[in-house]
Amino acid sequence: MARIKGSDGRRTAERILREALPLIAQRGYSAVSMRMIAGAVGVNVGAIYNHFANKQQILVRLMSDHMDGLQGSWDALDASDLNPAEQLEQFVRYHIGYNIVRGDDVFISFMELRSLEPRSHRLIEGKRRAYEDVVRKIIRDGEESGIFDVEDAHVAAMSVLGSLIGVNTWYRAKGRLTQAQIEDFYVAMTLRSVGYIHQGDSDV
Amino acid sequence: MARIKGSDGRRTAERILREALPLIAQRGYSAVSMRMIAGAVGVNVGAIYNHFANKQQILVRLMSDHMDGLQGSWDALDASDLNPAEQLEQFVRYHIGYNIVRGDDVFISFMELRSLEPRSHRLIEGKRRAYEDVVRKIIRDGEESGIFDVEDAHVAAMSVLGSLIGVNTWYRAKGRLTQAQIEDFYVAMTLRSVGYIHQGDSDV
DNA sequence: TAATTAAATGAACGTTCGTTCTTTTAAATA
């Protein structure tokens, strides 16, 4: 047999990405073979090469699409009218929500940078740095306007991001806490960690 | 040729572990072949099997030894006489120090759990949980004695550990900051994040 | 000193890997 009735190149490419995502997130890029991906899609190995030049390109697309989506939907929220504390709160909620819904993407983009060849590595690294800049900028703005008090904005940003990325290593949908609770807790901890003082509130 | 003059089983086993460590940390377990490890040690592939039953056992030893060392040298510090805030400070400094000196071990134990078969997975997972318990206990103690104020001790512990583990993704020895500075910054941020209030200090 | 054990080599095992190629059939285009 050969071309299947109703087959469509664009849809098949999407299915390949969709099936490759959880496989790579769970086993790691090197441990996932093209045959595993093909099997999950329900297609022959060779067919994948009609849609991706090689295995590496699947990973690049996964990571690149994810970073674009992460940055893009943050930009779309347009937090520019909020003050830095509100911006940081919104960012924490946004990132946790993204972590929970798209945990596999987040994990891969964090973990598999090392699996990329230099060109692709620079591409994704650049997108990641741009995303980190979001947090750095919020913290710097908060410092300058005097509502945050941190020792070093860069270290603070890395610490905040680290703690957030960790969420999807322990979060389980059926766990003790709801997403809203987790968001609330992280918002509170994060704001405290950057030395935010509630105005007109001497309690904390 | 065969057995080499001066060769010693225990020393060769150690060399295998020592060389496998950075390889696996940089490329990931699945991407490192037994031939690569053998090449780094300067030995034939087959010789490895005189010291390890299979590839998986190398990873298990790396992770197990690391977790034992991490826990053991923390226990040896014996922070039990300190108050929770001092304990948490000591823990942050200890963990960052460990991260910087033994970044590869920390990274592997965090990343390659998924590469372990069920039995080994449970073994390492148990050790990791015990280590997480250190932080949970400190935070709970601080809560009970009223010097910390967190929403949820478990979430707080995960957040603290996540931020600390992140250090070795961005720390570079030749970077802008010294280890002591990084420790200081993290101590300050961490203590603030758990709602610690300096006694007799109304400033922060 | 003789016999045994330990630690290495180097070749070989069957399997799986990423990738390519030819062929077949469906869909799109002229």
Next chain:
DNA sequence: TATTTAAAAGAACGAACGTTCATTTAATTA
């Protein structure tokens, strides 16, 4: 409708994989 292009199958490629094995030599033990 005839032709071209797209998308699949399936076989095949050489290379690399983890592992085993016979063999050789050094170190240890009897």
